[in-house]
Structure formats: structure tokens, C-alpha cells
Amino acid sequence: AQSVTQLGSHVSVSEGALVLLRCNYSSSVPPYLFWYVQYPNQGLQLLLKYTSAATLVKGINGFEAEFKKSETSFHLTKPSAHMSDAAEYFCAVNGGDMRFGAGTRLTVKP
Amino acid sequence: NAGVTQTPKFQVLKTGQSMTLQCAQDMNHNSMYWYRQDPGMGLRLIYYSASEGTTDKGEVPNGYNVSRLNKREFSLRLESAAPSQTSVYFCASSESRVQSPLHFGNGTRLTVT
Numbered sequence: 001a002q003s004v005t006q007l008g009s010h011v012s013v014s015e016g017a018l019v020l021l022r023c024n025y026s027s028s029v030p031p032y033l034f035w036y037v038q039y040p041n042q043g044l045q046l047l048l049k050y051t052s053a054a055t056l057v058k059g060i061n062g063f064e065a066e067f068k069k070s071e072t073s074f075h076l077t078k079p080s081a082h083m084s085d086a087a088e089y090f091c092a093v094n095g096g097d098m099r100f101g102a103g104t105r106l107t108v109k110p
Numbered sequence: 111n112a113g114v115t116q117t118p119k120f121q122v123l124k125t126g127q128s129m130t131l132q133c134a135q136d137m138n139h140n141s142m143y144w145y146r147q148d149p150g151m152g153l154r155l156i157y158y159s160a161s162e163g164t165t166d167k168g169e170v171p172n173g174y175n176v177s178r179l180n181k182r183e184f185s186l187r188l189e190s191a192a193p194s195q196t197s198v199y200f201c202a203s204s205e206s207r208v209q210s211p212l213h214f215g216n217g218t219r220l221t222v223t
Contacts, residue, residue: 009150032209043114043200043214044153051209090152097143097168098202098212100152 002027002093004074006101014109019063019078021104023091026072032094033074035065038103039087047089050074061085081108112136116201116215123191123222131186131218133201141204142184143168143212144176146197153200159184160207191222 007022025031032051036044048059055067061084065076074091086108091101114135123129135142140161145153145168155168159178173195175187184203188195199218204210 034211036212041216043202043216044212045214046211049211094208096207097155097158098204099155099169100145102150102152 001099002031002095003099004033004091004093004101006091006104008104009102010105010107012107012109013081015083016080019076019081019085019106021076021089021091021106023065023074023076023101024072025074025091025093027093027095029095033065033067034092034094034098035059035063035074035076036090036092036100037061037087038090044090047076081106083108083110114201114203114213114215116199116218118218119216121218121220123188123220125192125222127191128187128189129191129220130188131199131201131220132183133185133215134183135201135203135213136182137203137205137213138181139203139205139213140181141207141210142178143202143204144174144184144186145200145202146170147200147217148197156186156199158207191220193222196220196222 003026034049035047058064117132143158144156157176162181201215202212
């Protein structure tokens with residue numbers, strides 16, 4: 001079965017600093033990978049998705065993720081954090097049904 | 111544009127009581143899902159419906175039943191609630207099972223005492 005592992009349950013950065021949220025996947029076939037964001041008391045919203053068209057995927061709100069097959073990774077980055085980026089982020093893989101990582105809570109300090 | 115609508119938003123049950131969580135989507139999606147979210151565990155799939163008329167078990171189906179009433183509606187039933195079912199429940203939908211992203215409702219927070 002396909003799965004994802006998110007490294008770090010909590011990441012804290014200063015406003016304006018680089019955001020790096022880590023995700024590794026396990027899949028025997030080329031995966032469909034996703035990043036979602038969850039704000040308090042809301043459902044998950046799609047940030048971006050990888051479907052093999054390009055290894056660098058750009059999403060909403062300035063986020064992007066790079067698919068690296070050799071490292072089985074799909075890390076999420078943003079060059080400059082904003083206070084509004086504080087949320088929980090989930091990596092997911094879809095091989096017939098969507099399976100989620102445990103999530104990483106991002107805190108942004110002023 | 112409503113998207114995915116879940117009711118109720120909050121519910122408190124006593125052990126052994128039953129209830130049904132309702133979900134409706136207005137995007138003409140084929141596939142619908144029920145997940146539960148627990149701290150530190152991400153979202154776990156309870157049941158899904160790949161298309162109207164079909165339902166299948168996910169990772170954690172025990173203690174739950176589902177009904178795909180029509181293309182728009184997918185309900186989740188707890189027949190005899192247990193404290194272990196205290197969680198936040200999310201309904202989601204997608205155009206297809208594999209490539210498409212999920213669209214989520216805002217969740218139902220359920221407490222079983």
C-alpha cells in the first residue's frame with residue numbers, strides 16, 4: 001500500500017524566513033502526491049498536486065514542492081513565510097484512495 | 111458555491127447512542143469519502159464510495175456504516191457510539207478516485223461520553 005511520512009510534527013519559523021516541510025513517500029508505482037493545508041476549525045484545502053507532468057510543482061499562496069524520485073521525497077517550500085501561513089499541512093498520496101501523513105503544524109513568529 | 115456541506119457541526123452522544131452524519135456535494139463528483147481526524151494521526155479513511163451505488167471499506171471501518179443515497183449525498187452512521195469514536199469527521203468528494211484532489215467539508219466534531 002502507498003503511504004507518506006511527514007518529518008517533524010511541528011515547525012517554527014520567523015516571518016520572512018524559508019519554510020521547509022518534509023514529506024517522504026512509499027510507492028511501488030509512480031505516485032500521485034498532494035499537499036493540503038488546514039486552518040483552524042476548517043476542512044483541508046488543496047495547496048498543490050504532483051501528477052508526473054513536471055517535477056517542480058507550484059501551488060497557491062507562493063508554495064511549491066519538488067518531486068525527487070531518487071530520494072522518494074516531495075518536500076514543500078516557500079521562500080518567505082507570512083503570518084497567514086500558520087496552519088497544519090498534510091502530505092498525501094493517492095493510489096486508489098487518498099492516504100495522509102500525520103501532519104506538520106507550522107508556527108510563524110513575528 | 112457551497113461545495114461539500116456537512117451536518118451537524120457539533121454533536122455530543124452518550125455511549126451506545128446512534129446517529130447519522132450527513133454530507134452533500136454540489137460539484138457533480140463521482141467519488142465521496144468519510145475520514146476521521148485524530149491528533150497526531152492525520153486523517154484516516156473510514157469508508158468511500160467510488161461511484162453512485164458502490165461503497166467500500168477504508169482503513170478504519172469498524173463501528174461505522176455508510177449509505178450513498180444518490181450522487182450528491184453520502185451519509186455515515188454510528189449504530190452504537192463508543193468513546194473511541196470521539197473525533198472530528200470529514201466528508202470529501204472528488205471527480206475520480208486516483209488523480210483528482212479531494213474537496214472537504216468543514217467537519218463534524220463528535221464527542222462520545
